[in-house]
Amino acid sequence: MFAIFRPWNIGKIFGIPIRVDASWILIFLLLTYQLAFIIFPIELGIRIRRGVPWELLALAVLASLLLFASVLAHEMAHALMARGRGVQVLGITLFIFGGVAQIADEPDSPQTEFLIAIVGPLISFVISIFAAGVWIWLQALSTLDVFSQTPFQFTWVYAAVIAFYLAQANLVLALFNLLPGFPLDGGRVLRAALWALFQNQRRATFWGMLSGRVLAGLLVALGVFLIVSREYGGAWLFLMAWFLWRASGEAYHALLARELLSRVRVQEIMRAPLPRISEALSLREVADAFSLWLHSPALAIDLNGSAVGLVGIAQVKQIARAKWETTRVRQAMVPLQTEMSVTLNDDALRALKILTDREMDEVAVMDDGQVLGVIGRGELARYLHAHGE
Ligand SMILES: [Zn+2]
Known part of the structure; x- marks a missing residue:
């Protein structure tokens, strides 16, 4: 939803794929620069005269990485709670404004929605309190003159600066995410409350979307105020407001789309009959x-x-042109599998779920082991377009 480029996979934690969007690298560099050249020098009372302050730069990289880990812990909390409540998790993507845990379905109840939303900020609060505790502890030890006889005479100051920074940053992370604008965590808590109140997910999501748009409007107003007061960093708020505006609308329209697709049967919109070709042909002959x-x-x-x-x-495009003569259709095709197919009477939403979960372009429509057609993103999009979404 937020990805500007195709995100990189950097591995899995607890079986959940972690991806990093290229926009995150930008924010990592900006943050490291700001910490090394502006924030840490002020906090440590150091004046940078000339050249690169290598020690501060190393400290800033460490602080940025720990912030990265904090954001990851926040998203991981959402993801693990979702999985624990039986909602499938596709992965976590880190991008310019933090992260997003992608779940395959809408939560099935207001309670589930509330729990998934609240654990993220809760973990950020816990990290903030822990870091603040470390900071206070280091200050206390230093007041007792514990460090003066040890090799940690100076390094404790650096540890304290990082702890203080993490306490601050995680507090901001928790508070910002708790703002009541859908789809921020606070907006999700709001939607869960309205959902429980109305007993109607669509109406709750509509009001959720409005909450996101009101918050986006307030962010723009705050941004204008800051810029008029010559605080040019306020321009960031415009970008943030734009993301929020878009994401709140997308969430509502995705819900409407899912409702529409759940009411139409596969056989009404599938593509059939399909051309048939021998699996023994070469891709060159096919082309x-x-x-x-x-x-x-x-x-x-x-x-x-x-x-x-x-x-x-x-499938043909995945194979280099030079190999088309020697590659057979059977080597390039997507093999048919019953568990990755739908039947004539399934609703189209089931087809969409398989396409999303398996990252496929087309799913086969099968009955009694026979393939009757296919349904792909194109068919779903055309149907939604024709019905006003
Ligand atoms: Zn969150």
């Missing part, structure tokens, strides 16, 4: 003979005449 077909996937047929896979332009 020459079926160039007109390329935008619609075809069924790959084996020697017995049974369908064994789907092959479309996406």
Whole structure:
């Protein structure tokens, strides 16, 4: 939803994929610069005369990485709570304004929504209090003159600066996320409350969207005020407001779309019949003979005449042109699997879930082991477009 570029996968924690959007690198560099050259020198009472303050830069990188870990812990709390409540988690993406835990479904009840939303800020508060505790403890030890006889005579000051910074940053993280504008955590808590009150998720989400837009408006007003007062950092608020405005609308429209798709059956919008090609053809032959077909996937047929896979332009494009002569359809196709297919009477929402979960372009429509058609993002989008979404 927020990704500007395709995010990088950096690994998994508790089985949850972690991705970093390129915009996050930008904020990491800005933050490190600001800490090393502005904030830490002030807090430590150091005046930078010339060149690069290497020690402060190392300290700033460490502080930025710890902030990164704090944001990750916040999102991880959302993700683990979602998983614990039976809501599937697709992954966590870190981007310019922090992170987002992507869940596959809407929460099934206001209680679930509330719990998933509240644990994030709660963890940020806990980290903030812990860091503040470390800071107070270091101050107390220093007052008792504990460090003067040890090798930690100076390093404790650095540790204290980092602890103080993390206490502050996590407090801001918790408070900002608790602002009542959907889809921020506070807005989700608000939506959960309205959902419990109205007993109607769509109405609650509509008011949630409005809360997000009101907050976006307030952020713009605050930004204008700051800029008029010559605080040019206020420009950040415009970008933030824009993200919030967009995200709140997207969340509402995604809900409407899911409602529409749950009311239409697969057979009403699937694409059928499909072109059939032999799985033994080379991709070169496919490209020459079926160039007109390329935008619609075809069924790959084996020697017995049974369908064994789907092959479309996406699969052909994955293979380098130079290898088209020697690559057979069977090597490039997506093999048919019953658990990754839908039936004629499934609702279209089920097709969307499979497409999203498996990151596929098309899902086969099967009945009694026979492939009757396909349903892809194009069919779903056309249906939604024709019905006002
Ligand atoms: Zn959160």
